Amino acid sequence: MTWRKLLKAFPTVILVVDILIRIVSVAVVPRNRRPSSAMAWLMAIFVAPIPGSVLYGLLGSTKLPKDRRDKQREINSLILENTQGLDNRVPTDTQPPWFGTVVQLNRTLGAMPLIPGNTTRLLPDYAGSIAAMTEAVDAAERYVHVEFYILTRDESTFLFFDALKRAHDRGVKVRVLYDHWATIRNPQGRVTRTWLRDAGIRFEEMLPFHPTKGMWRRPDLRNHRKIVVVDGDVAFTGSQNMTDPSYNKRGNIRRGLQWKDLMVRVDGPAAVGLNALFITDWYSETDELPTDAEAEPLVERRTGDDAYECQVVPSGPGFDGENNLRLFNALVYGAQERLIIASPYFVPDESMLYAITTAAERGVDVQLFACEVADQFLVYHAQRSYYETLLRAGVRIFLYEKPIVLHSKHFTVDDDVAVIGSSNMDMRSFSLNFEVSLMVRGAGFVDQVREIEADYRAKSHEITLDGWLTRPAPLQVLDNVARLTAAVQ
Template sequence: MNWRALLSRIPALVKTLSPVVLVVDIVIRVVAVIAVPRNRRPTSAMAWLMAIFIAPIPGSLLFGLFGSSKLPRDRRKRQREINDLILEHTQGIDEEIADDPRPPWFASVAQLNRTLGAMPLLEGNAARLFPHYEGSIAAMTDAVDAARRYVHVEFYILARDKTTIGFFDALKRARERGVQVRVLFDHWATITNPEGRNTRRWLKDNSIRFEEMLPFHPTKGMWRRPDLRNHRKIVVVDGKIAFTGSQNMIDSSYNKKGNIRRGLQWVDLMVRLEGPAAIGLDALFITDWYSETDELPDVTDVDELTVDHTDPGTFECQVVPSGPGFDGENNLKLFNALVYSAQKRLIIASPYFVPDDSMLYAITTAAERGVDVQLFACEVADQFLVYHAQRSYYEALLRAGVRIFLYEKPIVLHSKHFTIDDQVAVIGSSNMDMRSFSLNFEVSLLVHGREFVDDLRQIENDYRSRSKEVLLEDWLQRRVPVQVLDNVARLTATVQ
């Protein structure tokens, strides 16, 4: 091959292609200005447009791959079918709830959740918090060992390791005594964990039925944005006992060498439920199972949601599902409504705090109108960009009067909950970040009950005793390169 002759033709080739490249560049920019902002947050649209205008071809390819958070049409159809089924079987149930001393705004928030996620607010629930990592795994293991009909397990990350082996052995014992065991786990998050493939193999070898949630198979006609994740954590036993919260079924180091080397350990919070809320969580599991398998398990009677429990000391609970299967951002709307409703105190625990503009305004406005607003986050984190992105919001929060507490390293405070005044709380899998609002399937539990809030406040007090408070004057003294890094990371968070 005559390389000199070939190289000599390059200038002429470039000259010939230049008009074509220019036209393609202009077309990409014009189409982007028209298409990108449609039904998208202004901040997200501006971030995408910036990426496309800086590098039109790579930027437009990335937008085509990651620009939409919508699921395929058939998946959204299945979600609507389940919603209609729940609404049909629970029609009029909201009127049966006793007229107890709630905050005046609470009924409208419950109605919002009912409209968005179909689940009703139900009384007669018993709830117990598990703030200790291995204690919650032991409680879930005991519940599985007591199962008689079925066990439903759903986790973002599911790993059989030295900490969780007892739980998996309980699943095996349940299957051996004839209990139906169904397991769901997020495909990417579990398989990429060091113990993920071994866990899948163990489930298969022990004839425990499992399905991987949101597998990415574009060659099979299952095209969607590849980074959509199912982030829910649910265990349901016989439709009577359920667990949910922030904890994955995995060792508190997440089995990663980097975490072990740094001494990172996760602190989580789970809640054990008995009563109608357990059936609500089961309905959510069945929705996810149906979405992945096209099979609707006949294990629980939705009519049981109408059972009236009026035992004193129990709580009103409402399951709040959210994610790309819904038309709106259910959790974001709930959180905003609750923040604006707070009158005295608002305490938030979120390891990944990257709010959109509406959430940031709601929180800073609450502080500015005199509400005692406190945020618990982490002094250290496992996700580099998210860690620096969330730090970019601290100055605005501190200036508004929000108190920020950073849980001391090397512990990662992974709990996700908040309390409003003295009677209302939310606990679940959802962070206060744009990924949880738009891209992840999440589950939250809205709870009305003073005793439950008091228990959560005790946990918050423990967090406070283990945290360092961030002061504005100290925060402003950060080195300039660190501030620049925080602000650049913030830009990446808006590309949703």
């Protein structure tokens, strides 16, 4: 009799739960969230209340646990305390009038100062970049800090790993960080972990996701940074992972896909800033502060035409704001003549879309380099849904020809400022990933990036509005549907 009553009442219970979920979601979901993101989540919950609410419970929050965010604030306070007065070392008479406010924005959000006296070398060749990092590791005397989203020992990277082993064997402190989820999913990820353990090299997994061991957080909050620091004197950062340019994946190899990236070598105080990011992430994972790297001075080391002002800009869910998005928007609004962007995953939020289209409409020469082919299905189609709006505003769009995946992430503003780093221009990089950006001021550096942009242009084809509007209707529908997923963050 009891079971019959329960079965009879079951539809009523489901209806009540359904209504309660909808009511509660309207009150909870919009809190501190973009309207577009809130509407997307509410639509998912209203269409399928129970699955939608479960998905929201798993993926709805972009915040890390409080203790992790407290560590970030602690490091920020230490950086601010130890860099007092450095802001006055940079001459402002030759800077664009808007540049000082951008520097202050970065300082407020990410704590790092703008420091002169850096020399740089761009590394656009994939194998050449690995060779340069290997050479730097072989010259290490005190410590080597390595941090990558994807870190695998394979046919393309084994020389770098062998250099780490040599450094370790001669007494250099070698510390390695890699993103747990991204690296372990790679076909060579587990082999790499075993190799590091057998080599005796200290390594830690960033943002480990082991629910059965109590290590639980939103699984797609990831550390996307790419950093190598040697002795606090030399550092590398950019878009390139430490892995084979095919990412060791059968599908990529079958399609002939090869990744093309851009890294930069920095000699000078910016290397100390990048090391501070590594220390932050090491501290976050281990509760340890490396004592051999704590007291590196952020001081000017070079002068002259080849010495540039650099500011390291960290971002990610450990911060209260979206540091990279705010930096990018500020620079876009500062552009007066030319704005050239390279981003493999270009899915801007409303603020960035308005900033870029407004720049084009006020006469700035705006160019976007993206990929003709990509590895991320939804992102690829979502970004294509923005092309019509961009083209109508006057943005020129160049698609790098397949089978190369243009994975570089950088942009230049007029002839003064460039940004290079790990951050895409999409909601994942703005809200979900830990990223690193390096802002560089100096005409010489911008000229170097311009040469790389010219090479991209020669190997790309430009799309036009008329041509874009004639693509097949099913593709247009697919692009528009994929766009809806961009807001569900």
